[in-house]
Amino acid sequence: MIFDDVIKILLFGGSITLGAFLAAVRSKLSSSNEKNKLHYVFYVIAGMVVVGAIIATLIYWTELNEPNWLGIIVIVLSVISSGALVWFTAKYIFGKDHYKTEELDPIVNSFTSNADKHNIKLLAGDLNFFGNTPQDMDKNSQYNCLPIEGFKSIQILCTEPATNVEKIRYGKILSDFPMIQLRYYTPPSADLLVRGRMKTLNNVTHLLIYNKVKSGVYKALETDTANSNGALYNHIWNLIWALAAMPSNNQLEEYQNLFRN
Numbered sequence: 223m224i225f226d227d228v229i230k231i232l233l234f235g236g237s238i239t240l241g242a243f244l245a246a247v248r249s250k251l252s253s254s255n256e257k258n259k260l261h262y263v264f265y266v267i268a269g270m271v272v273v274g275a276i277i278a279t280l281i282y283w284t285e286l287n288e289p290n291w292l293g294i295i296v297i298v299l300s301v302i303s304s305g306a307l308v309w310f311t312a313k314y315i316f317g318k319d320h321y322k323t324e325e326l327d328p329i330v331n332s333f334t335s336n337a338d339k340h341n342i343k344l345l346a347g348d349l350n351f352f353g354n355t356p357q358d359m360d361k362n363s364q365y366n367c368l369p370i371e372g373f374k375s376i377q378i379l380c381t382e383p384a385t386n387v388e389k390i391r392y393g394k395i396l397s398d399f400p401m402i403q404l405r406y407y408t409p410p411s412a413d414l415l416v417r418g419r420m421k422t423l424n425n426v427t428h429l430l431i432y433n434k435v436k437s438g439v440y441k442a443l444e445t446d447t448a449n450s451n452g453a454l455y456n457h458i459w460n461l462i463w464a465l466a467a468m469p470s471n472n473q474l475e476e477y478q479n480l481f482r483n
Contacts, residue, residue: 268304268305269304271301278297321439327363327364329442333428334367334368338421338422338424339373340374341377342375342419343377343419344380344418346379346380347381348380348388348391350388355390375403376399376402378405379406380404382469389477390477393476394481404469405467405469408466416431428445429444430444
């Protein structure tokens, strides 16, 4: 066996190993709950290919200039594929499910709009994602989406308001949406800090779950009850809703009176 044959075998084996390594990195990126630095592996490899293409062009400029069309095509495709890898990694692998607050609004509204209009369920906290004041709420994209869709029922799991600011917020919601059902996490530790929405589309329960990764950045997951995670979130909702406390009529009247006055 001559040395060139050994090099070809090593090159073949190295290509398979590199492919398996990149597949493992891709799998780890998909399973990670938070952003990490693994995506830089794709950037480094893409950069190495581009640098290699530039060096090959400089060294073999005379041969390429004959012209050597095969060499030119290989170099051009190397650069294009490297750029495509960087773009695809940044757009679909690294950042596809992480959103800033303003980027999350159209995701949530699109999910809300494409639904059967019988009922929608919201896993919430103190409802300040709609805005802190009535004026903020009137300008809020997610808030304004709900009346447009005309749901017959809106169920919200939330925390019990403690301050007048929070009670006014709840009062506005109750005044604007008479079809709303509010229930408070009971005990308060039942709030698992999971936020999202659940809808029915073609008799299938769909979920959009989003968790805070860091300040102003959220990880969003859309699934349905055919998926094990979706089924688990659905069971969690049913359990917490069954245990939740229903506000009294006096409380509801207090919230609305504070808002109107």
